[in-house]
Amino acid sequence: MTTPQLTKNQSLVFDVLEKAEGPLSAYTILDKLRDHGFRAPLQVYRALEKLLEYGVVHRLESINSFVACAHPGDNCHSHGIVAFAICESCGQVMEFHDHEVDHRLMGWVRGQKFKPEKTTIEIRGLCEACAA
Amino acid sequence: MTTPQLTKNQSLVFDVLEKAEGPLSAYTILDKLRDHGFRAPLQVYRALEKLLEYGVVHRLESINSFVACAHPGDNCHSHGIVAFAICESCGQVMEFHDHEVDHRLMGWVRGQKFKPEKTTIEIRGLCEACAA
DNA sequence: GCAATTGATGTAATAACATAACATCTGCAA
DNA sequence: TTGCAGATGTTATGTTATTACATCAATTGC
Numbered sequence A, B: 001m002t003t004p005q006l007t008k009n010q011s012l013v014f015d016v017l018e019k020a021e022g023p024l025s026a027y028t029i030l031d032k033l034r035d036h037g038f039r040a041p042l043q044v045y046r047a048l049e050k051l052l053e054y055g056v057v058h059r060l061e062s063i064n065s066f067v068a069c070a071h072p073g074d075n076c077h078s079h080g081i082v083a084f085a086i087c088e089s090c091g092q093v094m095e096f097h098d099h100e101v102d103h104r105l106m107g108w109v110r111g112q113k114f115k116p117e118k119t120t121i122e123i124r125g126l127c128e129a130c131a132a
Numbered sequence C: 001g002c003a004a005t006t007g008a009t010g011t012a013a014t015a016a017c018a019t020a021a022c023a024t025c026t027g028c029a030a
Numbered sequence D: 001t002t003g004c005a006g007a008t009g010t011t012a013t014g015t016t017a018t019t020a021c022a023t024c025a026a027t028t029g030c
Helices: A008-019 A026-032 A041-054 A099-111 B010-017 B027-031 B042-055 B099-111
Strands: A057-060 A065-068 A083-087 A093-096 A115-126 B057-060 B065-068 B083-087 B091-097 B113-128
Touching: A008 A026, A008 A041, A008 A065, A026 A041, A041 A057, A041 B065, A041 B099, A057 A083, A083 B099, A099 A115, A099 B099, A115 B099, B010 B042, B027 B042, B027 B091, B042 B057, B042 B099, B057 B083, B099 B113
Parallel strands: A083 A115, B083 B113
Antiparallel strands: A057 A065, A083 A093, A115 B113, B057 B065, B083 B091
């Protein structure tokens, strides 16, 4: 999927996520955009919905937060399943792909005749710096 | 970890989850236990916290719900990472393990010197019956 | 031009999920 | 019998997400 031109609100939300050090909750994004006229959560959620659809933002299910995709320029949908390692201390997120993991999961799924739509892989723990 | 004797509230919550067809939200559990004296969400969340700790219940992050572990008798912590396939139509959940997936993810993690605490793998989609 | 449609936006209200803070109770051990 | 730890009860509140409805702007077909 090619990413269409972002609307004003989508751009604002995306910029906030891009500039952030780590994942942000929808309400944190809202607060950061009050100066730009944002008043209600829906403005954020609507923008996020599109950004997720375009694959330029990911949702971290286990912490109810959102991050900009780590792959500059390129969009993520072509990479198969995206996995995340989330540091519970500093909040840093590492995004990665593993073809073999995809392969195994999709193999299992095929065996069950299950039709996958969206797969979440999130590893919570401590990053190297925080574990030290 | 061996599962200690459950307390009254823990048993009530666990029984509800065991008898359920699929995953339940904390508030759904609360409603099912009003007749047994439950009045507040915290009674459910406190029981769930322990049941999760004992490994007899799993939390599905992507749908904010809880299921009894599918492994009768045995507890889950010994099986490595647990993965779930969740049908978005009928709500049915399949729980499975894949050693190779564990191996790949833990390999990546080791390479990053990341210290994993809790890993989530959830595949949302349609089960065989619902996809037909 | 100007309806009709479509997609984006604004706003208020509410629903759904989760925790903080504090009080009480119960069983057990010093 | 006192003190402690763990479980429980209760109220209030915090956090995340959606419903419902109104408005606005750009595009299309007439």
